[in-house]
Amino acid sequence: MITDPVYKHFLELSWRRKLNSVEEQELRAWLATNPEAQAEWELETGLNDVLGMAPDVIVPSNFTARVIQGIEREKTAENRRIGRRRIAWWRKIVPRAALGAGVIAAGLFSYQQYRLAGLREQATQREVVQGFITISKVPFLPDPETLKDFDTIRLGNGLVADEKLLTLLQ
């Protein structure tokens, strides 16, 4: 392989395109002083010509249309995938949300019952306290001996005296 930088420069140029007239002249001048490179150069230019013979591959006339169709198909498939993902998401979320809502509702109901029980307890205590206040405002209270027969006396207040029995006892 010839490694001379001048030769390499023209060689690499020739791989991409035909040399222009100035480049051809410079190369010929170099080859004149390096005749051993002539055969190699001819093979290289021969190969360039042969590679240039390889024809363009036939592109179908509907190529662009088929590319556009392929893109449309992908969009449709992607939209379907998004739709299916959304349905799957809803199917996963709705039961969990319902369960969550149920738990919250049960919690709120329990809390409400607890609060009502608390309020009822408070009302009962207020009655007791109110009774205590009422009693405490009375100037004097009868002694316990008197109060021992309180129910009997209270119930007896509604009774009528038996005159006949009282006369007999006298």
Add this chain to the structure above:
Amino acid sequence: MAAEHDPDAALMLRVKQGDSGAFTELVDKYKQPVMNVVYRMLRDTTEAEDLAQNVFIQVHRSAHRYQVAAKFSTWLFTITRNLCLNEIRRRLRHPADSLDVPHPQNENQPWHEFEDTKNFSPPEKLLQCELEERIEMALSELPENQRLAIVLCRQDELSYEEIAQVLGCSLSATKSLIHRGRETLKQKLKPYLRSGVWEQPN
């Protein structure tokens, strides 16, 4: 940077904004060079058409993240190279059945038989066809990286530096690939290269 003055990059930026006309323009401009590269890598017309279409579908799919970091053609041929190499590797993992497999009941008969649809053409045309076949055969027998380097070298849109970018190697490594590939081709095509005439088969 050359990319800043690249009209194809400007078109691609319009594609990024949803301009389908710009995309069609790019496809029409590059379908031939992309098909040439893909066909010479895969050696099958039908598969080359499918894969070349996939190259542009991939371009469209990637439009939203396109940035002008290099020339559009460099980016395009990088996608082309990647898809070609993926397909070649897929074929190695799942080789197709040979058409020369003999019939299980008769070893002298091929299992797959196809109608001979050759046309009878003038001798010069036959020689030309044979030469083209030899060129294609010689190219197809090169290692894939050398083949791709030589095929890309034929693309006017790409400089050596851009070919190196597409191949993912240094500039000197790229030129070395091209040189080694060409040496092999010279050996295979020497009869024609020396005489300028392809020898007629006996």
